[in-house]
Amino acid sequence: MKRFLWPLAIFLILVVFLGVGLTLNPREVPSPLVDKPAPSFTLARLHHPERSMSPSEMAGQVWLLNVWASWCVSCRQEHPLLVQFSKANVLPIVGLNYKDQRPDALKWLDDFGNPYSFSVMDTDGKVGIDYGVYGVPETFVIDRNGVIRYKQIGPITPDVLQNKLLPMIRKLQG
């Protein structure tokens, strides 16, 4: 009897490992930028290209940086939620319009609504690289001191908004 216990134990360990592996999402790469200062940039605004914006201007408030593009299908999925959320005026949402064409981006916001306090244009995607963006849409929660506290990869769902983003935002604002 005892000689079967070892193979059984090894089998069970393997089952646990594989079982845990199945519940992980390989597309979600933990960002090394969480709890680090948000990389600085200076980019032109989408609606007023003559005005620029850098993250340091947001110091003192908690804000969201949402990476979006008109060519991004998943952004369409999260957009209505973002528009609805922006009406509650919980915090400023800044859009990082990633590798987009200005007319396309403007039209997209006209068509689907504009949840952003303002958007900035990252036409060549350099700022995206600095933020480790690899799957648009992505959303960063940035605190009063300009430190990234959370990164959402992929669209924000009602569940993520209720159970992750909002509690975190309240804690950071409180």
Added chain:
Amino acid sequence: MRIFLSIVFALLVVVGNDVARAVELKTPSKDEVLEDRLNTLSSELRCLVCQNQSLADSHADLAIDLKNQIREMMRQGRSDAEIKAYLTHRYGDFVLYRPPMKTSTWFLWIGPFVLLVVGIAALARAVRQRRRRLAEAVPEEVDTATRERARALLADDGPGAD
């Protein structure tokens, strides 16, 4: 056919985190040494969009951007280590196909060797035990009556024989 199409569609939805946009690769420079170096380095880096491809193989938008960025940094005279640090700072160790040796990856590097040693030890132990058992087994004394019976059985054409 319909099932096939719906599977394809489902896959497209799952995979379709907007990877399909193609971007023109900046005309590769004439500098072959630099291109070789770029290829060697980027074949050791993982593309984050299509995760089972190296940066060198991938034609994803981001991969091309990153290769252009690496080319730029190489022209500025940055070392491979500096470029890797630049990428891991943004995307984490995940971009490296060869994970660095540190406390969290210790088991990954040492584990297989530990398993090998454990396996060899278990095998040696099993062999030794078996050998001892064989050595200790005393051949049973066979009395003449049994011997006779065996001979009779062997001589006799059994029911299975022709």
